[in-house]
Amino acid sequence: MNITNECVKCIIYQIEKATKVLNLDEELSKSIMKEVKKRAENFSFEDTPPFVAKDVYQYLAKRTNLDDPLEKIKQKSIQKAISYVPFIEEKIKNSEDKLFTAIKAAVAGNVIDFSTKEEFSLDDEINSIFETEFAINDYEVFKKELEETNSLIILSDNAGENVFDKILIKTIKNIYPKLTIYYATREKPIINDITTKEALQIGIDKYCNVISTGVDTPGLEKKQASRDFLELFDKTPLVLSKGMGNFECLENYHDKKIFFLFKVKCEVVANTISRNLGEIVLKRG
Structure with missing residues (x-):
């Protein structure tokens, strides 16, 4: 199943939700979300939702220095x-x-x-x-x-x-x-x-x-x-x-x-x- 525009919105929402759950400071959250939205513009609609989600979740882990953020x-x-x-x-x-x-x-x-x-x-x-x-x-x-x-x-x-x-x-x-x-x-x-x-x-x-x-x-x-x-x-x-x-x-x-x-x-x-x-x-x- 390939991604749709709704999938893109959902993946962005997930990362935003994660930044709140992790209680990140406002500047770090804004920086993460800015990059995630930028990457989302280049998601391939030939890929599945889990495949494209991997990239932004790995980015979240890197920015928070957490191997397992959740x-x-x-x-x-x-x-x-x-x-x-x-x-x-x-x-x-x-x-x-x-x-x-x-x-x-x-x-x-x-x-x-x-x-x-x-x-x-x-x-x-x-x-x-x-x-x-x-x-x-x-x-x-x-x-x-x-x-x-x-x-x-x-x-x-x-x-x-x-x-x-x-x-x-x-x-x-x-x-x-x-x-x-x-x-x-x-x-x-x-x-x-x-x-x-x-x-x-x-x-x-x-x-x-x-x-x-x-x-x-x-x-x-x-x-x-x-x-x-x-x-x-x-x-x-x-x-x-x-x-x-x-x-x-x-x-x-x-x-x-x-x-x-x-x-x-x-x-x-x-x-x-x-x-x-x-x-x-x-x-x-």
């Missing part, structure tokens, strides 16, 4: 998500379809997103998600593919979601104990996305193999991925892709082995899949 937000999101673990585990325990319930919990976590103008409440989402229908629901197809495969890659998204992803992976392993699962993260900090550090922090590696994609973009930009990851990606028969960033990078491939799981949080993505803002989807590529 680290505090990431940690706060993780702790917030952890508080819901007993509630979600009880829901799954009492569910007739434990896999479907765990997928619902995983998509609820997708509301944790710094990079969208629309903001959603995790509290509200958790309390309503199990009664919310998927606007696009390819669950039965995904379940059938899962039953027939020997390996699965889950493409991670935002910090905090990893807590719910761990519950999903644990559930999958309980149902399909022989299945090999890879949990793929960003190579280095970008926005509030999950790196290997945040994945290992919550002990998700007890149930799966934590790996890096090699990308430094807030989405799986395949031209940025490592050779090792691409080799694994190509030979793995099933991929569960979390979040809009991964969707924006991968939807143009029309790859049937990929299933996209996310909440629609911007109008550009909503228009791309002909759905509405705020809806949840589990969509085959």
Whole structure:
């Protein structure tokens, strides 16, 4: 999915939001925003939103001398998500379809997103998600593919979601104990996305193999991925892709082995899949 004018505005807004969250002094904030707006004039409309966002986020990190500018937000999101673990585990325990319930919990976590103008409440989402229908629901197809495969890659998204992803992976392993699962993260900090550090922090590696994609973009930009990851990606028969960033990078491939799981949080993505803002989807590529 290539950027639009709305994407450009959104990316500029994200950096402005970050300068406020970081409590930067006024002169530094103005200087950063001036440069970001200048760079935005040269964004290529042949690129995906995550690809162009990388440049300005790396610039933000350089100007603030912070390798991971949003680290505090990431940690706060993780702790917030952890508080819901007993509630979600009880829901799954009492569910007739434990896999479907765990997928619902995983998509609820997708509301944790710094990079969208629309903001959603995790509290509200958790309390309503199990009664919310998927606007696009390819669950039965995904379940059938899962039953027939020997390996699965889950493409991670935002910090905090990893807590719910761990519950999903644990559930999958309980149902399909022989299945090999890879949990793929960003190579280095970008926005509030999950790196290997945040994945290992919550002990998700007890149930799966934590790996890096090699990308430094807030989405799986395949031209940025490592050779090792691409080799694994190509030979793995099933991929569960979390979040809009991964969707924006991968939807143009029309790859049937990929299933996209996310909440629609911007109008550009909503228009791309002909759905509405705020809806949840589990969509085959």
